[in-house]
Amino acid sequence: MANAQEAAAPNLGPAVELRHLHKWYGEFHVLKDINLTVRHGERVVVCGPSGSGKSTMIRCINRLEEHQRGHLFVDGLELTNDLKQIEAIRKEVGMVFQHFNLFPHMTVLENLILGPTWVRKVPRGEAIETAMMYLERVKIPEQAQKYPGQLSGGQQQRVAIARSLCMKPKIMLFDEPTSALDPEMIKEVLDVMVELAEEGMTMVCVTHEMGFARTVGDTMVFMDEGEIVEMEAPEEFFSNPKNERTKLFLSQILSH
Amino acid sequence: MTINTGESEGLQPAKAVFYNDPKVRAIFWQIVAVGGVIAVFWFLIHNTMVNLERQNIASGFSFLDLEAGFAIGEGLVPYSAANSYWRAILVGLLNTIKVAVIGIVFATIIGTVVGVMRLSPNWLIARLATVYIETLRNVPLLLQLFFWYAMIVEVLPRAKEAYGPFLGVYLSNRGFNMPLPDTWGYLGLLGGFLVALIAVIWLYRRNKKIHDETGEIKNTLGPSMLIFAVGMMIGWLAGGAPTSLDSPEFKGFSFKGGGEVTSEFLALWLGLTLYTASFIAEIVRSGILAVSKGQWEAAGSLGLKRGQILRFIVLPQALRVIIPPTTSQYLNLTKNSSLAVAIGYPDIVGVTNTTINQSGQAIEGIAIIMSVYLTLSLSISLFMNWYNTKIALVER
Numbered sequence: 001m002a003n004a005q006e007a008a009a010p011n012l013g014p015a016v017e018l019r020h021l022h023k024w025y026g027e028f029h030v031l032k033d034i035n036l037t038v039r040h041g042e043r044v045v046v047c048g049p050s051g052s053g054k055s056t057m058i059r060c061i062n063r064l065e066e067h068q069r070g071h072l073f074v075d076g077l078e079l080t081n082d083l084k085q086i087e088a089i090r091k092e093v094g095m096v097f098q099h100f101n102l103f104p105h106m107t108v109l110e111n112l113i114l115g116p117t118w119v120r121k122v123p124r125g126e127a128i129e130t131a132m133m134y135l136e137r138v139k140i141p142e143q144a145q146k147y148p149g150q151l152s153g154g155q156q157q158r159v160a161i162a163r164s165l166c167m168k169p170k171i172m173l174f175d176e177p178t179s180a181l182d183p184e185m186i187k188e189v190l191d192v193m194v195e196l197a198e199e200g201m202t203m204v205c206v207t208h209e210m211g212f213a214r215t216v217g218d219t220m221v222f223m224d225e226g227e228i229v230e231m232e233a234p235e236e237f238f239s240n241p242k243n244e245r246t247k248l249f250l251s252q253i254l255s256h
Numbered sequence: 257m258t259i260n261t262g263e264s265e266g267l268q269p270a271k272a273v274f275y276n277d278p279k280v281r282a283i284f285w286q287i288v289a290v291g292g293v294i295a296v297f298w299f300l301i302h303n304t305m306v307n308l309e310r311q312n313i314a315s316g317f318s319f320l321d322l323e324a325g326f327a328i329g330e331g332l333v334p335y336s337a338a339n340s341y342w343r344a345i346l347v348g349l350l351n352t353i354k355v356a357v358i359g360i361v362f363a364t365i366i367g368t369v370v371g372v373m374r375l376s377p378n379w380l381i382a383r384l385a386t387v388y389i390e391t392l393r394n395v396p397l398l399l400q401l402f403f404w405y406a407m408i409v410e411v412l413p414r415a416k417e418a419y420g421p422f423l424g425v426y427l428s429n430r431g432f433n434m435p436l437p438d439t440w441g442y443l444g445l446l447g448g449f450l451v452a453l454i455a456v457i458w459l460y461r462r463n464k465k466i467h468d469e470t471g472e473i474k475n476t477l478g479p480s481m482l483i484f485a486v487g488m489m490i491g492w493l494a495g496g497a498p499t500s501l502d503s504p505e506f507k508g509f510s511f512k513g514g515g516e517v518t519s520e521f522l523a524l525w526l527g528l529t530l531y532t533a534s535f536i537a538e539i540v541r542s543g544i545l546a547v548s549k550g551q552w553e554a555a556g557s558l559g560l561k562r563g564q565i566l567r568f569i570v571l572p573q574a575l576r577v578i579i580p581p582t583t584s585q586y587l588n589l590t591k592n593s594s595l596a597v598a599i600g601y602p603d604i605v606g607v608t609n610t611t612i613n614q615s616g617q618a619i620e621g622i623a624i625i626m627s628v629y630l631t632l633s634l635s636i637s638l639f640m641n642w643y644n645t646k647i648a649l650v651e652r
C-alpha cells in the first residue's frame with residue numbers, strides 16, 4: 001500500500017527522537033536516561049511490567065507529561081515549554097488512550113470533526129466527509145449519530161482511533177489500547193491497528209498483545225524500572241532475549 | 257409462549273397473614289400519618305382562633321387598606337406615609353426582589369470568575385481566590401452585613417462633605433448620588449444598544465457559518481465591541497445628542513435630584529453578593545474538577561487550546577454538575593436578603609414588621625412574608641429546573 005504519510009513528511013530525520021530523557025515524580029525517578037529513535041513508518045512496540053514507565057514515556061511524546069532532563073524531538077521539532085510548539089506537535093501526533101476518553105456529550109461524528117474544524121480549520125462539510133471515510137475504515141459508519149455511551153468498548157476504541165486519524169497525524173501513539181476491553185473486543189481493535197500499520201503509519205504502541213507485536217512490530221522495546229532494558233527486532237526479541245529481566249517477563253506473559 | 261397466570265393450576269403463591277402483608281401495613285401507616293397531620297393542624301388553628309377571639313383581635317386582611325402612616329427610606333414605586341399598608345408592603349417586596357436579582361447576577365459573575373481562578377496554575381491567583389473563598393464563606397453573613405454597613409457609614413464622610421463629584425457621582429455615608437438622564441432623547445442610546453445587540457447576534461451567526469463553510473476562525477469579540485460603540489453613538493446622535501443631566505445637588509440636609517443608591521442597599525448588596533459568590537465559586541470549581549482528566553488529555557492531544565477545551569469539552573459537562581447546587585445558592589441569597597432588617601434596608605420583612613407592630617396583625621403579616629418568600633423561591637426553582645433540563649446533556 002502507498003505510503004502517503006511518509007511521502008507527505010518534509011522531514012527526513014527520525015519521526016521521534018528521545019535523547020537521555022529523565023523524569024521524576026517528586027523523589028521517584030520514573031524515566032532513567034531513555035534513548036529511543038523512531039524512523040518514519042517504523043512500528044515500535046513497548047512492553048514491560050506495570051510501573052516500568054512505558055506509559056509515562058509515550059505520554060511525554062505529546063507532552064501530556066513533562067520531562068525534566070534530556071531532549072525530545074518530534075518530526076524535527078524539539079518539545080519545550082513553548083505552547084505554540086506543543087500545539088504544533090500535538091497536531092501531528094495522534095493518541096489513543098486505554099479508557100478511550102471520547103467526549104460523552106457529543107455524537108460520534110461531532111467527536112470526529114471537533115479537532116479538524118477547530119485545529120486544522122477544515123470546512124465542516126469536508127471534515128464530515130473525512131470523518132465518515134475513517135468511520136468506514138474502522139467499520140462502524142452506521143454509528144455516526146450515536147453517543148459514545150451507546151457503543152460497546154470495542155466500538156468506542158475504534159471511534160477513538162478514527163478521531164485521532166481525522167487529524168491526519170504523522171505519528172500515532174497507543175497507550176494500552178486494548179487493556180480495558182473484553183477479550184472478544186480486543187480483536188476488532190487490533191485488526192484496525194494492523195491495517196493502519198500496513199498502510200505505513202508511524203506507530204509507538206504500549207501493549208501486551210504479543211501476537212500483534214510479532215505481526216506488525218519492527219522494533220520491540222522492553223522497559224523495566226524506568227529503563228529501556230532491551231531493544232530488538234521481534235524475531236530476535238522473542239526467540240533469543242538477552243537480558244534476564246526480559247526472559248523472566250516473557251516467560252510470565254507467554255506461559256499461558 | 258403464553259404467559260400462565262397460574263390460577264387454573266393452583267400455582268398462586270401462599271398468602272401472608274393480612275397484618276404481615278407489607279401492602280396492608282403501608283396503607284395503615286399512611287392513614288395514621290394523614291390523620292395525625294390533620295389533628296395537629298386542627299388543634300393549632302382552632303386554638304389560635306379561640307385565643308384571638310378572647311383577646312378581641314380581628315383577623316383577616318382588611319387592615320391592608322388602612323393608612324400605613326410610616327415612611328420608607330427607598331422604593332421603586334412612589335410611596336408616602338399616607339398610602340395604605342398594602343402599598344407599603346409592595347414597596348418592601350419590590351426592594352427584596354431588587355436586591356435579590358442584582359445580587360444573583362453579580363454573585364454568579366464573581367463566583368464563576370473566582371472559581372476558575374482557584375484552579376489557575378498561577379500560584380498567586382489561585383491563593384488569592386482561596387483566601388477570598390475561605391474568609392467569606394466562614395464568617396456569618398450577618399457579621400459581614402454589619403461590616404460593610406460600618407465601612408460605608410464610618411469611613412465615608414457625611415453628605416455635606418461628600419467625596420466627588422467623580423463623573424458626577426458623590427460618595428458619602430448615605431450612599432452614592434449620581435446624575436440621571438433627564439430627556440427622552442436618551443432613549444436613542446437604548447435603541448442604538450438594542451440594534452447593536454441584534455447586529456452582534458447576526459455577526460456571531462455569520463462567523464459560525466463562515467467557520468462551517470471554510471474552516472476560517474474569525475475574531476468575534478473585537479468587532480462586537482466596535483458595533484456596540486458605533487451603534488450607541490449613532491443612537492445618541494439620532495436622539496438629538498442630549499447632554500443635559502439631572503445632577504444631584506446638596507441642598508439643606510440632603511442631596512436633591514439625580515439618582516441615589518443608599519448605603520443600606522449597598523451594604524446589603526455587597527454582603528449578599530460576596531458571601532454567595534464564595535459558595536458559587538466552590539460549586540464552579542467542583543464542577544470543573546468533576547470532568548475527568550482524560551477529557552482534558554484527549555482534547556489536548558487533538559491540539560485544542562486551553563480556552564477551546566474549556567468551551568467545547570469541560571464547561572458543557574461541568575454545567576450539568578454546577579446548576580442544581582447553584583439554584584440552592586440563589587434561593588439562599590433571596591432568603592438571606594431578609595437579614596436586611598439588621599441594617600435598616602426596607603425589604604419585605606422590615607416593612608411587614610413595622611406593619612405588624614402598628615396594626616397588631618402578626619399572623620397575617622407572617623403569612624404574607626412566608627407566602628412572598630415561598631413564591632419567590634418556587635419561581636427561581638422552576639426557572640432553574642427549566643434551564644437545567646434545557647442544557648441537560650444527552651449522552652445516550
